Amino acid sequence: MDNRNKGAAIEVDNIRKCFNGFCAVDGLSFSVEHGEVFGLLGPNGAGKSTLIRMLTTLIPPTSGAARVNGFDVARSPNDVRKCIGVIPQAMTSDLELTAEENMLIFAKLYGVPRERRRPAIESLLGAVDLLQWADKPVKNFSGGMRRRLEVARGLVHEPQIFFLDEPTTGLDPASRVGVWEMLMKLKKQRDLTILLTTHYMDEADKLCDRIAIVDHGKLVALDSPLKLKASIPGNNILEVSFSEVPDGWIDKLRGLPGVQSVKSDEHVFRINTDNGPQTTVAVMEVAREHRLEVTSLSVQSTTLDNVFMFYTGHQLRDALQEAPSMDSRFMYERR
Amino acid sequence: MHRILAIIDRDLRKFMRSPTLMFASMLFPLVQLVVLGYAFGGKIRELKVGIVDQDRGMPTVKLREMFEAVGANARTFETSDYTDLQQAMADLRNGRISAVLNIPPNFSRQALAKAVPEIALIEDNTDNFAAGALQGIFADLIATYNARGSVPRLSPTVTVSVVEVYPYVPYIQYLLPGTIVLAIFISAMIGGGIIFIDDKARGLHEGYLVTPITKLELILGFTLSGAAKAFMSGLVLTTMGSIIAGIAHPLEPIRLLKLLLVIVTTALALISMMFMLMVRVSDPLVPRAIFGVLNTLLFFPSGAVYPINGFPLWMKVISTIDPFTYAVHAFKSLLLKNTPLMAISGDLLYLSIFTTIMIFLATKLFRRTL
Ligand SMILES: Nc1ncnc2c1ncn2[C@@H]1O[C@H](COP(=O)(O)OP(=O)(O)O)[C@@H](O)[C@H]1O
Ligand SMILES: [Mg+2]
Numbered sequence: 001m002d003n004r005n006k007g008a009a010i011e012v013d014n015i016r017k018c019f020n021g022f023c024a025v026d027g028l029s030f031s032v033e034h035g036e037v038f039g040l041l042g043p044n045g046a047g048k049s050t051l052i053r054m055l056t057t058l059i060p061p062t063s064g065a066a067r068v069n070g071f072d073v074a075r076s077p078n079d080v081r082k083c084i085g086v087i088p089q090a091m092t093s094d095l096e097l098t099a100e101e102n103m104l105i106f107a108k109l110y111g112v113p114r115e116r117r118r119p120a121i122e123s124l125l126g127a128v129d130l131l132q133w134a135d136k137p138v139k140n141f142s143g144g145m146r147r148r149l150e151v152a153r154g155l156v157h158e159p160q161i162f163f164l165d166e167p168t169t170g171l172d173p174a175s176r177v178g179v180w181e182m183l184m185k186l187k188k189q190r191d192l193t194i195l196l197t198t199h200y201m202d203e204a205d206k207l208c209d210r211i212a213i214v215d216h217g218k219l220v221a222l223d224s225p226l227k228l229k230a231s232i233p234g235n236n237i238l239e240v241s242f243s244e245v246p247d248g249w250i251d252k253l254r255g256l257p258g259v260q261s262v263k264s265d266e267h268v269f270r271i272n273t274d275n276g277p278q279t280t281v282a283v284m285e286v287a288r289e290h291r292l293e294v295t296s297l298s299v300q301s302t303t304l305d306n307v308f309m310f311y312t313g314h315q316l317r318d319a320l321q322e323a324p325s326m327d328s329r330f331m332y333e334r335r
Numbered sequence: 336m337h338r339i340l341a342i343i344d345r346d347l348r349k350f351m352r353s354p355t356l357m358f359a360s361m362l363f364p365l366v367q368l369v370v371l372g373y374a375f376g377g378k379i380r381e382l383k384v385g386i387v388d389q390d391r392g393m394p395t396v397k398l399r400e401m402f403e404a405v406g407a408n409a410r411t412f413e414t415s416d417y418t419d420l421q422q423a424m425a426d427l428r429n430g431r432i433s434a435v436l437n438i439p440p441n442f443s444r445q446a447l448a449k450a451v452p453e454i455a456l457i458e459d460n461t462d463n464f465a466a467g468a469l470q471g472i473f474a475d476l477i478a479t480y481n482a483r484g485s486v487p488r489l490s491p492t493v494t495v496s497v498v499e500v501y502p503y504v505p506y507i508q509y510l511l512p513g514t515i516v517l518a519i520f521i522s523a524m525i526g527g528g529i530i531f532i533d534d535k536a537r538g539l540h541e542g543y544l545v546t547p548i549t550k551l552e553l554i555l556g557f558t559l560s561g562a563a564k565a566f567m568s569g570l571v572l573t574t575m576g577s578i579i580a581g582i583a584h585p586l587e588p589i590r591l592l593k594l595l596l597v598i599v600t601t602a603l604a605l606i607s608m609m610f611m612l613m614v615r616v617s618d619p620l621v622p623r624a625i626f627g628v629l630n631t632l633l634f635f636p637s638g639a640v641y642p643i644n645g646f647p648l649w650m651k652v653i654s655t656i657d658p659f660t661y662a663v664h665a666f667k668s669l670l671l672k673n674t675p676l677m678a679i680s681g682d683l684l685y686l687s688i689f690t691t692i693m694i695f696l697a698t699k700l701f702r703r704t705l
Contacts, residue, residue: 053705056545057544057545057704058541058544058545058704058705059704059705060704078547081545081546081547082547084545086542086545088538088541088542088545089538090537090538090541092537092538092539092541092542094345094349094539096348096349096352096353097345097348097349097352101345101348104341105341105344105345106542106546108337108338108340108341108344109338109341109342109543109546109547109548110546110547111337111338111547137352
């Protein structure tokens with residue numbers, strides 16, 4: 001059963017993909033260990049899907065190389081295909097077919113021997129909680145159910161490495177949690193290596209052992225969620241705004257106890273601090289001294305959002321509203 | 336092999352579960368068969384002919400009696416009398432009548448003098464079909480009049496007697512072979528064109544391409560499933576169309592077997608052509624946009640509605656490479672003449688070679704990557 005290669009599960013070496021001079025993926029390098037859940041976190045258009053497509057042999061890299069389970073994606077694509085499962089970003093189940101039929105077609109496409117097909121499908125549909133829906137047409141499924149079916153479909157040939165492109169984009173919060181739990185369960189049962197992409201902070205935080213933050217095709221930071229959060233100054237974020245802003249106010253704030261850094265965004269000041277309560281009291285006091293009113297104040301612990309902000313200089317939320325990515329051009333349904 | 340079967344299995348299941356699509360692909364050709372068949376097939380009747388008799392002699396009266404008798408019997412035309420040529424011409428131009436028969440003042444005198452008398456048929460030639468029909472009838476009438484008329488012909492006349500090898504073929508039957516091919520084509524267009532590109536755009540093919548399937552397996556899977564769907568429309572049109580058009584013994588087993596062979600060959604040729612055309616397309620609008628052009632370009636030059644002999648050279652060139660031509664010819668031979676297989680072996684050969692070339696090109700052009 002254990003036919004993993006000795007090295008890393010996925011090795012990416014300075015890989016690049018350019019479309020007419022524009023590089024969607026611009027020189028990425030990283031490696032993923034066997035059994036790891038690895039997340040690519042980045043806004044729309046960061047190049048996540050393009051990277052996954054190169055790793056899953058769908059598009060050839062412009063330069064650089066990648067090995068999956070020891071096989072070079074450009075030189076031995078068919079060996080790569082045999083040991084990976086892939087869930088593309090778009091929902092691709094056939095709506096007219098039943099859950100079981102959808103699975104069966106892929107079992108055949110992957111060359112699963114006849115006698116193994118039924119048991120494999122049954123156990124996977126059980127694992128994703130769709131057993132009682134096995135013979136219902138997929139058009140009656142909710143988005144979350146369809147996604148779970150696709151996850152099951154991607155595992156029908158027992159791959160060692162599993163690629164998921166934005167597995168929960170467009171799902172309601174409850175369905176997202178459902179998909180997460182199911183992924184974690186499957187990972188434990190099957191000892192999978194998972195590479196997933198997402199633009200949800202909480203998803204990356206909750207699921208991934210390590211996260212690579214990508215922006216404009218480049219690697220911005222790579223570490224475990226904990227270490228990423230610890231890598232930025234302060235462990236609390238204060239967001240505060242005042243009735244008015246006197247000259248040199250930002251420097252006043254920087255001088256307060258515990259403060260690591262301050263950024264201002266119009267009237268809102270974003271203060272990184274290693275002591276939230278102490279800094280909060282100090283802010284209130286300095287405002288009273290200057291007869292300013294504090295119009296809003298919030299204290300949060302550091303999130304990946306702050307990490308993203310710190311490394312890229314812009315917020316993930318803002319980036320999400322950037323131009324729609326290329327692959328939506330002919331995509332009828334993107335959930 | 337499993338992989339090819341998987342693709343076919345998936346396609347056919349989807350097809351069977353969307354009956355609307357299935358009916359739509361058969362309905363259009365059936366409607367066209369019935370409407371065109373009756374629109375063009377019927378005899379032209381009740382044209383209005385004005386008669387201006389400026390002579391009023393005995394021979395004229397005889398001539399007019401004959402016209403009126405024919406008009407009343409066959410009801411091809413109705414006559415009305417005019418005294419004034421000007422008035423008749425005005426009505427012709429206004430579309431109140433389709434033709435004017437003018438008998439000049441010296442008609443009787445010429446006839447009696449055994450000279451060559453002349454009458455004139457002035458017609459509204461903007462309608463080719465009506466004008467043609469009238470000309471034919473009047474030529475016949477005059478011939479009859481001459482034969483039993485006052486002037487015995489001394490010069491030897493040549494007559495042709497026409498022997499019809501097959502029973503009379505109404506236009507709807509003439510149209511049937513083309514209609515069957517059209518149904519197969521529409522099915523190929525929907526299955527191999529529109530649905531294929533829609534699936535591609537929805538990312539379904541992305542799902543296939545990450546599996547270890549080969550190019551050839553994919554193409555063969557798509558081609559065979561497309562051909563199976565097209566075969567069904569072809570079969571329905573062949574049986575239902577034959578019954579509607581009144582082909583004699585449409586379900587005779589030996590002929591049906593030969594027909595099945597032609598349906599399969601045609602379906603393969605048209606679906607493989609469609610994949611060859613669509614293999615690099617990704618915009619779902621393309622197959623919809625070229626549907627009409629392709630239909631016109633393949634259907635009309637094939638001899639399905641009008642004999643190829645009447646085409647200008649450039650259209651004859653199209654019809655020589657057009658797979659429709661061979662398919663229509665094969666169906667025509669079997670349905671209208673019930674010929675042996677030998678008579679259509681050339682058609683089957685051409686269609687098979689065409690299919691092989693198309694699959695070869697499609698596989699060459701197909702990209703295993705996005
Ligand atoms: N086939 C293509 N041709 C041209 N540009 C493309 C193509 N595919 C993707 N892009 C561009 O590359 C960038 C990254 O896209 P993508 O990898 O889909 O990002 P993400 O998945 O992170 O949202 C986008 O700007 C997109 O427009
Ligand atoms: Mg994407």
